[in-house]
Amino acid sequence: MTTRFFGAPVKRNEDRKLLTGQALFVDDVELPGMLHIAFLRSQVAHARIRRIDVSRALARPGVTAVYTAADLGEYWKAGPLLVPPPPIEGSIFNARTQVPLAKDKVRHVGEPLAVVVADSRYIAEDALDDIEVDLEILPAVVDCEDALNSATHVHDDLGSNMAAHVRQSKGDYRRAAANAHLILKRRFLYEHGISSPIETRGVVALWNARGQHMTIWDTTQAPVFVRNGLAAMLGLGERQVRVIAPFVGGGFGPKIMMFYPEEVVLPWISMRLNRPVKWIEDRLEHFFATTHERGQIHDAEIALAADGRILGIKDVFMHDTGAYDPYGLTVPINSQCTLLGPYVVPNYDSTFTALFTNLPIVTPYRGAGRQHGVFVMERLLDLAAHALKVDPAEIRRRNLIPPDAFPYSNEIIFQDFQPLEYDSGNYEPVLDKALELIGYDHFIRDEQPRLRAEGRCVGIAVACYVEGTGIGPYEGAKVQIQANGKVNVATGIGTQGQGHFTSFAQIVADELGVDVTDVDIVTGDTDQFSWGAGTFASRGAVVAGTAVSEASRAVRKKALKLASDVFECSEDDLVLADGKVSITGISQKFIRLGDLAQRANPMRGAVSPGTEPGLESTQYFGPPMGATANGVHAAIIEVDPQTFDLKILKYVVVHDCGTVINPMILAGQIHGGVAQGIGNAFYEKLSFDEQGQLLNASLADYLLPTALEVPRMELDHTTTPSPLNPLGIKGAGEAGAIPVGPLFAQAIEDALDLKRNEVELLEIPLSPSRLFELTRMARVR
Amino acid sequence: MKPAPFKYIAASSLDHALALKAEHGDEARFLAGGQSLIPAMNFRLARPSVLIDINGLGELAGVERSEGAEIRVGALTRYRSLESDSRFLTDCPLFADALPHIAHPQIRNRGTIGGNLSHADPASELPAVAVAMQARMRIKSAKGGREVAASEFFQGLLTTDIRSDEMLVEIAFPAPRARTGTCFMEVARRRGDFALAGVAAVVTTDAKGRCSQLRLALCGVGETAVDASTAAASLIGQPWASEAIETVVSEVQAMIDPPGNVHASPDYQRHIAGVLAQRAITAAYSRAGHAG
């Protein structure tokens, strides 16, 4: 294959529709006779349901139906355990999954109690007020530390609020600590927020009684899973259900769930009423009805040698999983594993307890727990650097895994059930590049003293991370050359802006010698491709991309074979380029791919055994384990020492995600990730009160960064191909977001010279108000 | 997030609007820019049964001034037209500082000064500006008109002196004074957010550079805009001195009782109110033509 497109900043195929307002999103689906749905959601976090009276709502003009859990009958079922826990010896896991409509108890604010079907969303909302709900309010479990010993239980049958308890270790931490030069122990608090895509969730369900067929438009990241699951629930065959995830306005994790209550309830209503129905989540609902990622409390200690080498780490943490845990252990295991970072940690002892609380459900959101672990590790190293009087960048360098140590085994189990093993990497050059780009030495030697003398508070920071990406199980792709010469590619993943329409087209275009714009990609339509898992864990490009590559290679073979028959020459004498196959050196002797495709489906003449008609192939790829990407962020931040507001003066990202398909798309992914990381570090905080009420459920008060808060970023990369797939690619979807928290903490500490006042920033998110409180507490001390 | 049902009436004249308000009273709301009212209705926090749309009342929009006289701003004047009226910004420079802090261009294209002041959000910039500038609020009902000083107009959280049959029709600002400098500053989480604290300062000096008048108002730190001019009393008659301002800062901090919110603790709000008071007074001094 000649690489004309692979690796090039090819502009996106999907842009035109999006730029002209012609792309179809779920809320754009308009169907004749469609009814609209609103959910009555619990206003309280924890209560027993005594009675729900819907009669007044039913009487309202324009209302077709109102349902509660009781109406669902046999159909009412708790959701499946989407990700079972990995087989870690001695671990405890209590599965309690979400229900379509609350039956006996409500367990978090926003949990649906009833559903109204009406002529318009306006009327449906009017009718919500007509429903009378009688609840016995229970105390709410809100804080995960309190949850452990609370007499109030989110799930009564469990006898406690423990969702899981897992210990993983390598080496012998106790022995390592006994020989340590220095041991540092701290408590860290890391809260992640909500993904808040600009498009909220939505579902449209259309039951065709005559055809006995269900079509569902869904803002999901995993259409195939949703289809298979719903078909089973509805008592239909998989071929009777089609799930379409059309253009989806951002996902970042939470748009993949099995199932959201609305996904279960809408198809049922459509069948029951024999009418199409639509539900579009509004922004207020989004704050409760879409899953979150939230807090962990870590009690961590690090044992060090005098030269700053890590001897071991011990970490005990609590993880808030919310009211249900359909995602098993995914998030806390990510924290546990990713904490180790790019460093040699010979001894590790990590234990976590996941706790049920009366708060919305926690599932992975971009980073998916990795942030929490990276924060702990990076902060520990900063504290160590300060205590040992080693430069923060230098202490990181001393601990990096050397390039000859790969594949590097960490001897514990990752979220994909495989041992945590880093496939490849070369970490030091990444660090060096980042330090050079940020001007580390110059800043510390010249800039900072000069600015300090002017009374300005500027600080620098550098943080490292690794990211397990591209995990299994598998994805598939079908590649077909059509009679018009265009190539059609179908995969089972959904796409939410990652540029799959283009990056996959690049792979195909090179393999088949066509232009990128002649490759049409279909994602997220189960009628086009019905096997696969979904878009998560930075796996789309790695896993589906490899399947696309394999399938196009197979099609290429077929095309060459057929053309060699046509021309009666050897395949070696043929070239595939510009949409045709020609004979080397005799360019006027050619056949167009479209014509070849037609010949591959002959009207006369048999398809002989062992061959298939058409220039088409379906291939699957399942990596043996995840590929590990890595990177370093560095920043210079100025803080106003009076108001504690800050300004990012410079931001640098250097990363290594193996071979790059499209550097333009990759840069976009990094930019977006950093912006979300900045939100997490300094702006976005979910503020709950003691009753489990979210106090800032609006975009006016949950602060997504704007163009003024996100700085210009300088990007660079190195390339260490992954040996785990033939293209050598690693995922990059989450890299931008992961290390921003510790970076902010380190830079702010440096800017305000907080270490001198013995103030340590051990929590995220920070804010001006919080910085004021922390520094004032220090002054009082 | 869809509004509950209501009756919509587009007022054809000021008299029509006032007659409708007299008829429907508290059940009815005027619809001006809609930039506070409609979000509240979408959340169903506000459920007026009648909306009286005053957007067609051209007579309520615009700035009028004559040499040396007060500057009269119609209630329906949109932020955008104030922002692009350079003469107005020269005459009322506090607006030049404050307007860019209000939301975003798209919202400033619709929002009105009258809607803002009638809404009386304590964290909004303009009530503090109006108080600092000693604006006069002109209010009308079908029965007649009256005038209230800004400092008496704001009565509490989202509450003003406007009665159920009345409309705010005009806001009058005093003509600019000589040797006067002004400054508005705020701290908000992001540009366009409501202020965690904001300070408007107006400093007038005499020919010798001594402070002859100092007006100080704060937003975001109480149930209404806070008139903190008395906190600066010690500066009157004094020449510029940075130490003297320190005293004002502690006076300001002592006189406010900030409520705190999800973004800021009361202590932080008190702290930055002081910081901003110092910075704003200093800048206003300097703009009045004196050291600062």
Add this chain to the structure above:
Amino acid sequence: MQVERHDIELSVNGTIYRRAVESRILLSDFLRHDLELAGTHVGCEHGVCGACTILLDGAPIRSCLMLAVQANGHELSTVEGLAGRDGELHPVQQAMHDHHGLQCGYCTPGILMTMTAFLKQNSEPSEHEVREALSGNLCRCTGYQNVVDAMLAAAQTIRAAP
């Protein structure tokens, strides 16, 4: 309460529409679901995200904070009207494509409407001015950098145009 309807007439992208609308229908819903101009998106319905931004008599506004009935007699422009009749992209659209200024594209229509109006008034903006103009449009995907670059490039194209 009796459902009350109002006859309205308005122009969207040069086409005149006459409809009867209920008082409470938001302009955003009216455009999307009555006129089926679904390019205007809705992300929050409280004025913060900017996805619903359209032009009202040439000025960008939030269509989620206006009632459809208020649009009576006005001229509106939406994303569907930006490209030329022959399909040629507006310089701002083209620049967004060239600079990868969109990912999921959900925020994009609002950004396009805000920025076409902005660049008409200020075709020589600094990066900071572009960022200020953009600050009323939230994007969760791009981190804004490529959008900013696209706008600086579009400004150049617009300046160079005869």
